[in-house]
Amino acid sequence: MDVSSYLSGGRLQRLCLKELRESLRDRRTVMTLILMPILVYPLLSMALQRLLIGATGSSPTTPYVVGVLEPEQGQVIEELIYQATVLVDNEVPWSIPVPQTNESQSESRKERELKEIERIRLVQVDKGTLRDSLEAGLIDIAVVNLETNDRMNRDAARWSLNAEIEFRQGDAHSQDAAGLLRRLCQLLNDQQFRRLSQSLGSGLEPAVQLRSKGVGEKPDAFASVASVIPLVLILMTITGAVYPAIDLTAGERERGTMEAMIATPAPRFALLLSKYVAVVTVAILTALANLLATWITLSFGGLGRALFGEGGFSLWTLLQILPILAIFAGFFSSILLALCSFAKSFKEAQAYLIPVMLLALAPGLVTLMPNVEFTSLLAVVPLLNVLLLSRDIMAGGPPIVPTLIAILTTIGYGGAALIVAANLFGAANSSLASQATWGDLLRRPLKRKSAPEIGDFALYLAFLFPVLFIVSSMGGYFSGQTALLMGLNAIALVVLFILLPIVWLWFQKVAFRESFGLVVESEPMTSSRDLSVRWVQIGVAVFLLASTLWMFALEGVLFFKSWSLASFVPELEKLKASWMAIPLVWILATQALVPAIAEEFFFRGFALQAMKSRFRILWAIVASSFLFALFHIISGNVLSLEKFVPTLLLGMALGYVAWTSGSILPGMMIHMIHNSIVLLFSRMEKEQLTPWFGSSEHLPALWLIFGGIAAIAALAILANVARARALR
Amino acid sequence: MIRANHLYKQFLVRGQPLVAVDDVSFQVASGEVYGLLGPNGAGKTTTLRMVMGLLEPDRGEVRIGNSEVQLDPISHRKMLGLISTNDGVYPWLSVREMLLYFADLYAVELTVAKERMVQLTQQLGIYSILDQRCSTLSTGQKQRVILARGLMHDPPVMLLDEPTRGLDVVGSQTIFRFIELIRSQGKAVLLSTHRLDEAERVCDRFGLLHRGKMQHEGTLSDLQQATGHSHLTDMFIELIQETNG
Numbered sequence: 001m002d003v004s005s006y007l008s009g010g011r012l013q014r015l016c017l018k019e020l021r022e023s024l025r026d027r028r029t030v031m032t033l034i035l036m037p038i039l040v041y042p043l044l045s046m047a048l049q050r051l052l053i054g055a056t057g058s059s060p061t062t063p064y065v066v067g068v069l070e071p072e073q074g075q076v077i078e079e080l081i082y083q084a085t086v087l088v089d090n091e092v093p094w095s096i097p098v099p100q101t102n103e104s105q106s107e108s109r110k111e112r113e114l115k116e117i118e119r120i121r122l123v124q125v126d127k128g129t130l131r132d133s134l135e136a137g138l139i140d141i142a143v144v145n146l147e148t149n150d151r152m153n154r155d156a157a158r159w160s161l162n163a164e165i166e167f168r169q170g171d172a173h174s175q176d177a178a179g180l181l182r183r184l185c186q187l188l189n190d191q192q193f194r195r196l197s198q199s200l201g202s203g204l205e206p207a208v209q210l211r212s213k214g215v216g217e218k219p220d221a222f223a224s225v226a227s228v229i230p231l232v233l234i235l236m237t238i239t240g241a242v243y244p245a246i247d248l249t250a251g252e253r254e255r256g257t258m259e260a261m262i263a264t265p266a267p268r269f270a271l272l273l274s275k276y277v278a279v280v281t282v283a284i285l286t287a288l289a290n291l292l293a294t295w296i297t298l299s300f301g302g303l304g305r306a307l308f309g310e311g312g313f314s315l316w317t318l319l320q321i322l323p324i325l326a327i328f329a330g331f332f333s334s335i336l337l338a339l340c341s342f343a344k345s346f347k348e349a350q351a352y353l354i355p356v357m358l359l360a361l362a363p364g365l366v367t368l369m370p371n372v373e374f375t376s377l378l379a380v381v382p383l384l385n386v387l388l389l390s391r392d393i394m395a396g397g398p399p400i401v402p403t404l405i406a407i408l409t410t411i412g413y414g415g416a417a418l419i420v421a422a423n424l425f426g427a428a429n430s431s432l433a434s435q436a437t438w439g440d441l442l443r444r445p446l447k448r449k450s451a452p453e454i455g456d457f458a459l460y461l462a463f464l465f466p467v468l469f470i471v472s473s474m475g476g477y478f479s480g481q482t483a484l485l486m487g488l489n490a491i492a493l494v495v496l497f498i499l500l501p502i503v504w505l506w507f508q509k510v511a512f513r514e515s516f517g518l519v520v521e522s523e524p525m526t527s528s529r530d531l532s533v534r535w536v537q538i539g540v541a542v543f544l545l546a547s548t549l550w551m552f553a554l555e556g557v558l559f560f561k562s563w564s565l566a567s568f569v570p571e572l573e574k575l576k577a578s579w580m581a582i583p584l585v586w587i588l589a590t591q592a593l594v595p596a597i598a599e600e601f602f603f604r605g606f607a608l609q610a611m612k613s614r615f616r617i618l619w620a621i622v623a624s625s626f627l628f629a630l631f632h633i634i635s636g637n638v639l640s641l642e643k644f645v646p647t648l649l650l651g652m653a654l655g656y657v658a659w660t661s662g663s664i665l666p667g668m669m670i671h672m673i674h675n676s677i678v679l680l681f682s683r684m685e686k687e688q689l690t691p692w693f694g695s696s697e698h699l700p701a702l703w704l705i706f707g708g709i710a711a712i713a714a715l716a717i718l719a720n721v722a723r724a725r726a727l728r
Numbered sequence: 729m730i731r732a733n734h735l736y737k738q739f740l741v742r743g744q745p746l747v748a749v750d751d752v753s754f755q756v757a758s759g760e761v762y763g764l765l766g767p768n769g770a771g772k773t774t775t776l777r778m779v780m781g782l783l784e785p786d787r788g789e790v791r792i793g794n795s796e797v798q799l800d801p802i803s804h805r806k807m808l809g810l811i812s813t814n815d816g817v818y819p820w821l822s823v824r825e826m827l828l829y830f831a832d833l834y835a836v837e838l839t840v841a842k843e844r845m846v847q848l849t850q851q852l853g854i855y856s857i858l859d860q861r862c863s864t865l866s867t868g869q870k871q872r873v874i875l876a877r878g879l880m881h882d883p884p885v886m887l888l889d890e891p892t893r894g895l896d897v898v899g900s901q902t903i904f905r906f907i908e909l910i911r912s913q914g915k916a917v918l919l920s921t922h923r924l925d926e927a928e929r930v931c932d933r934f935g936l937l938h939r940g941k942m943q944h945e946g947t948l949s950d951l952q953q954a955t956g957h958s959h960l961t962d963m964f965i966e967l968i969q970e971t972n973g
Contacts, residue, residue: 011832018821018829025820256816260877263780264833265805271833446740447786 005616006270012277015270019278023244032240033286037293044232045297064177067125067139073146074122076161081120083159084184087191088113116180134166140177142166159188230390231364233290233321234383237329238360240286241279242353245336248275249425250349269614272425276337276418283329291318291325320393327407328386331414338421367391374398379405380470382413409465412630416462423455444507451515456508457610461627464496468631471496482578486590497598501606516605517663534724537717541657542666544714546673548707549653551699553678556646558698580683591679596672603628603651604658604667617659625651650674656715660722729793729885729916730756730779736787737774748774750940751788756933758884761907761917763931765924765960767968771940772920776889779918780808792885806834809883813890815874819863823854823873826862827880834881841880848876851909871899875906886910888919892926904930924960934960936967943967 007015023029068074091110125133125142134142145164165181168174252258261271295318339356343349363384366372374388385406392398471492478485505512513519603624611620628651633644654667661667737749749771756762764772777783779790781801790797797804818826824845831841849855852872857865865873878886888907892900907930910917921927927934934951936944944951944963955963 006835011835014829014832018825021825022818022820255818256812256814257818259812260810260815260830260874261833263782263805263808263810264830265802265835266833267802446738446745 006265006267007273012270012274015266015274016277016281019248019274020281023247023278023282026243026247029243029247029282032243033282033289036236036239037286037289040232040236041290041293041297062119062173063121064119064141064173064180065121065123065139066141066143066177066181067123067130067133068143068146069125069127069130071124073143074124076146076148077122077143080159080161080188081117081184084187085114085117087187088117092187092191092194113183117184120177120180131166134168134174137168137171140167140171140174141181159192228368229294229394230321230387231367233287233294233325233390234328234364234387235360236290237283237287237325238332238357240290241283241329241333241336242357244279244282245333245340246343246346246349246353248278249337249340250343250346253343254345268425269422272337272341272418272422276333276421279333279337280326280330283333284326287325287329288322291322294318317394321390324386324390324393324407327410327414328383331382331386331410331417334414334417334421338417338424341421341424363387374402376402376405378402380409382410386410408630412465416458416465419454419458420462423458445509448509448511450511451613452505452508452510452512452606452610454610454614456504456510457606460501460504460606467496483582483586486582486586490590490594493594493598497602501602505606512605512609515609516601517658517661517665530724534721537721538661538666541661541714541717541721542669544710544717545653545657546670547677548710548714549650549670550674550677550681551704551707552711553646553650553674554681555699555704556649557643584683587679587683588676592672592675596668596675599628599631600654600658600664600668600671603631604654604664608655608658612659621652621655621659625649625655628654653711653715657718660718660725662725729758730754730762730918731791732775732779732788733791734788735775735778735785735790737778737783737785747940749778749785752935752937752940752942753788754935754942754945756885756916756918758916759911759914760932761911761919761930763927763934764918764920764937765922765927765934765964766937767922767964770922770937772922772937773889775937776887776918776920779887780810781805806881807883807885809878809881809886811874811878811886811888811891813893815877817862817865817870817873820861822859822861823849823865824858826873827876830877831880836881844880844882845876848879852876852906868899868902871895871902875902879910883915885916885918888917888921890921891919892921892923900926924964928960936960936963938967 066077068077088110123139125139130139130142130144133139143163143165145162147162148160163185165178167178252261262268295315335356336353339352340349343352360383363381364387366384367387372378372388374385374392378388379385379402385402389398389403389406392403478488502512607624607627608620611623614620615623625648629644629648632647654671657667657670658664732755733753735749735752736747738745738747740746752771752775754762754764764775766772774783778785779792779797781790781797781804784798784801792804792807795804818829821829827845827849828838828841831844832838836844845858846855849858852875854869854872854876857869862870862873888903891903895903904926907917907919919927919931928948933947934945935942936951944954944967946954948960951960951963952958955966957963957966
């Protein structure tokens with residue numbers, strides 16, 4: 001029974017529901033889901049607020065609490081503040097610089113200082129507890145001594161006051177409060193001095209007048225604190241997924257329900273899929289709970305304003321981060337399932353996961369470093385890409401190409417890990433469970449296999465995926481040397497898509513030459529005449545498809561290009577210009593011949609045959625074509641999204657050819673001719689094409705109609721070939 | 729019903745090949761209880777796993793009815809029920825949820841599954857606890873839930889892997905009654921055990937496995953004739969001494 005037919009009729013939903021029920025009824029899952037966010041965020045917020053206040057001063061609304069011992073002292077200080085406020089309000093010239101904050105840049109000096117004065121609150125404290133209150137942070141300034149002189153004349157605002165205050169060393173808020181009081185005293189002294197000078201009638205000047213001004217940008221302590229938030233969110237999402245992942249795999253084995261489940265006719269992939277859906281759901285619920293907790297903490301705790309300005313941490317930012325966290329949850333859940341599928345007990349699974357969790361912290365630390373840019377290359381690094389993306393979303397706007405790369409690679413890694421998990425989930429149970437190890441994955445099998453298995457392909461894909469990105473990103477070093485780049489690209493294709501897969505298939509004892517149809521198998525029931533007729537039929541179909549498929553590919557690209565991201569187009573045009581200088585033979589060899597052989601070997605040979613071993617042929621063709629299309633839209637740092645749908649359809653046509661003919665050779669021929677035609681057109685100038693197509697960018701409708709008929713005829717011939725082969 | 733022909737299986741243990749099952753053949757008819765006997769490590773579980781289609785034999789074949797298991801192992805599992813020593817229950821699911829989940833895994837239609845659940849739980853005396861969470865069940869109740877689970881899809885073949893290991897007298901008695909019940913329903917029963925006294929009580933025919941090889945096969949009287957001993961235990965002691973010596 002194949003996976004798709006088994007899961008039809010709502011069975012997948014029921015299986016997932018069972019897994020979810022099991023997870024969500026478990027107290028331990030609910031603890032991480034609800035209690036952790038409720039406890040962690042307020043605590044974290046308090047700690048961060050403390051840290052921020054210590055490092056950069058307080059939020060603009062936190063009061064400066066001044067502790068006095070007696071009510072009289074309070075009155076004197078109130079009077080002092082009042083007099084100083086009058087002076088500030090009348091903008092009498094004062095020489096003391098007033099500190100500036102991010103929020104106050106647009107305000108005048110007077111407005112800023114008046115706001116600061118408004119923050120002062122007086123409280124009365126017992127003598128014995130004054131110092132303790134200061135140290136405990138209950139008050140910010142302690143007035144330890146205040147002596148007024150009898151000569152003090154308030155009406156004349158002539159002051160004679162000796163005051164002694166204390167503040168907390170190293171606490172910016174307390175220091176700010178002390179600074180404010182110092183400024184106010186200085187203001188009163190200046191005014192008194194000015195009056196005296198006027199009454200003396202002579203120009204009494206201060207000894208020194210110094211004006212100072214800070215230059216350059218103020219270091220932004222908030223940015224590094226703000227980048228902690230994605231890290232915390234990601235770690236909490238991971239934490240949410242860990243328990244269900246262990247419980248639904250190793251836990252199932254520990255409880256003794258695994259063997260009974262594996263002994264049912266349910267395909268293992270279906271079982272794993274239902275577990276995966278449950279783990280991802282719990283992880284997304286955890287992410288949601290954590291995002292909400294973050295939002296509530298940041299919005300109502302005052303930290304949000306300190307980090308993100310007056311608007312705080314908006315609900316919109318939250319909604320933007322959620323899909324990223326969901327994609328990440330999908331990726332990490334498959335990694336967790338792959339690891340836990342091997343463990344025989346809870347304890348063993350935990351031992352596997354702890355190093356992974358610690359490893360997950362390392363990229364997190366990178367995002368905390370200042371000036372780490374979210375580039376296309378970093379967008380390939382798992383986890384780091386999601387962290388940088390979330391950081392940039394919070395900062396306002398992530399760059400589009402790295403964002404797309406990060407999303408695609410995360411989905412890709414997740415898919416590869418899930419296939420590896422499916423492989424492990426079965427393997428550990430079918431062999432002697434107590435002796436299954438990670439090494440088994442890389443051990444040479446005892447028996448020869450007639451075709452590659454999905455696990456063989458998944459393991460190779462897990463290796464290929466990151467390597468491909470690194471290789472394609474390295475293309476940037478050769479920009480401008482297009483001919484060289486094409487040659488290197490062809491070498492990379494041969495190595496990664498033919499040579500290394502052959503080594504791997506040989507190691508896995510796969511009879512790939514027979515399974516890919518590279519050698520003609522003898523068919524005892526078939527006469528040589530029938531065989532010749534079959535090859536003629538295939539030849540006709542190849543000719544028809546090769547001469548028509550390009551039309552649809554070209555129209556497809558034109559159609560999707562019209563709504564693709566316009567910013568990529570100049571880049572492609574620039575590439576085309578440098579092509580014109582390269583010899584045609586070199587272009588055809590590196591862009592048509594080598595890709596046709598390599599890609600057909602890999603996608604229609606390795607991928608399709610491996611997927612055929614697990615899925616129905618239709619899904620196998622679709623899945624291998626999806627990979628084929630994915631590979632084509634990524635070239636260096638440019639995403640050619642307009643190529644996706646046409647390449648997907650081309651891949652499906654080639655997959656159909658490979659399946660019906662039983663060989664990858666006809667597909668290679670079609671692929672090569674198709675690429676050659678497209679390349680030849682791309683070398684022509686618009687004027688050269690006009691006599692053929694007219695002035696329109698599109699092909700004449702008649703061409704497309706005839707092309708369509710020819711393609712359908714080819715597919716019908718191939719269906720006939722397949723039927724004849726099936727009969728034997 | 730079950731026909732195992734010349735089964736051979738070897739594993740790689742730390743890179744060294746280890747032959748677990750070596751040329752083992754036997755047959756189990758419908759309504760018959762066949763005891764696959766042997767000490768620990770004799771190859772009983774590996775043989776059962778090959779019969780289930782969980783393991784592919786390196787050589788030989790298993791046939792259930794008229795078709796070969798290896799050609800479509802997954803579809804064959806519908807015809808097999810499995811009860812094993814280590815079987816457990818889902819603590820957070822109710823008995824009803826667990827039984828219907830397994831029926832779903834065997835692709836049994838929901839209405840059929842519900843009818844069967846009622847019938848089986850009444851037979852096994854656990855109908856009243858259908859909506860109780862499995863974590864709250866007693867050991868005996870859990871054991872009966874596991875037996876009901878194995879029969880939810882009404883398989884014609886039942887595989888029992890050391891079903892009485894770790895059970896007290898009452899627990900073992902439940903298993904014996906269960907075996908009687910499924911024998912009376914005409915199912916072919918393959919029982920793997922190292923408890924020879926129990927096997928003597930319930931099995932119609934026996935296969936004596938030791939070090940992966942089938943040493944003797946037949947009814948109790950066949951074995952008595954072949955070995956000259958009247959009890960299975962004595963036959964085994966001699967067998968082990970012979971192969972060790």
